[in-house]
Amino acid sequence: MLSLPLLFSLRRGWRAPHTRRFASFWVIFLVASGGLTAYRAISYEITGKAIYSTSRFSHEEVTRQSSPTNFRRATNMAWGWTGFCFLSAVIYMRKGSGGAHKNVVKVASEYSEEELARFREVFAPQATRYRRYARRSHVLFAIFGAIALIVAYLAATHFPNALVDWVCGLLVLGYLAMIGYSWRSQPLLECPGCQNRLDSGAFGRHCPQCGSPQFVPGGWLGSPKCTVCSETMHRGYKIRACTHCGVMLHERGIWSSSSF
Numbered sequence: 246m247l248s249l250p251l252l253f254s255l256r257r258g259w260r261a262p263h264t265r266r267f268a269s270f271w272v273i274f275l276v277a278s279g280g281l282t283a284y285r286a287i288s289y290e291i292t293g294k295a296i297y298s299t300s301r302f303s304h305e306e307v308t309r310q311s312s313p314t315n316f317r318r319a320t321n322m323a324w325g326w327t328g329f330c331f332l333s334a335v336i337y338m339r340k341g342s343g344g345a346h347k348n349v350v351k352v353a354s355e356y357s358e359e360e361l362a363r364f365r366e367v368f369a370p371q372a373t374r375y376r377r378y379a380r381r382s383h384v385l386f387a388i389f390g391a392i393a394l395i396v397a398y399l400a401a402t403h404f405p406n407a408l409v410d411w412v413c414g415l416l417v418l419g420y421l422a423m424i425g426y427s428w429r430s431q432p433l434l435e436c437p438g439c440q441n442r443l444d445s446g447a448f449g450r451h452c453p454q455c456g457s458p459q460f461v462p463g464g465w466l467g468s469p470k471c472t473v474c475s476e477t478m479h480r481g482y483k484i485r486a487c488t489h490c491g492v493m494l495h496e497r498g499i500w501s502s503s504s505f
């Protein structure tokens with residue numbers, strides 16, 4: 246659960262319709278989970294009684310008077326999980342909302358061969374930086390996931406209860422640091438022709454793989470499809486052309502999702 250928002254924040258093209266459906270589901274789930282946990286935390290504060298987990302499958306009722314330390318730990322965990330759920334929901338909403346694109350003045354057929362060659366030359370360094378960023382992000386995510394699993398296991402089996410809160414706090418801080426890195430270090434992937442972002446997942450009138458204008462944008466239940474190359478933009482697809490103006494930018498292509 247901790248790694249799900251991070252996993253989606255590192256994926257390219259996740260504002261596409263098929264991924265927005267998953268984002269909407271997680272927003273609803275996280276808001277509902279956060280609301281229930283907030284209700285529980287408020288109930289703890291008002292009644293002075295809380296459910297404290299002594300182990301994975303063992304719980305006991307504690308009160309503010311009889312066991313103030315365990316009561317405060319249980320209440321703080323409820324407040325902390327509430328904040329985490331709402332923060333994750335905001336991340337999903339922000340990343341899945343899509344972005345505005347600029348108006349297209351000229352399409353690929355209106356550019357000269359010299360202009361198209363210059364666009365590909367300008368775009369090549371962007372593609373190289375973007376690939377390096379994607380590989381680096383995936384490696385860091387794998388390392389963080391492995392560390393989180395190992396630490397969580399050790400916290401549940403070997404660490405004393407007094408350290409569990411600190412371990413959870415450090416994992417959340419690491420999660421936030423990874424999200425901050427993914428946002429701050431992501432390089433620009435922009436069409437030199439129309440200056441629109443290519444990795445936003447917002448499809449235009451052209452196929453991002455072949456540049457054809459015979460492109461059918463997908464709806465809420467359907468994925469976009471090109472009638473020329475017969476490719477369906479379901480999950481992973483290669484960005485070879487600008488979906489807004491149709492300019493062919495990269496023959497090899499850049500994967501829009503997590504596979505390279």
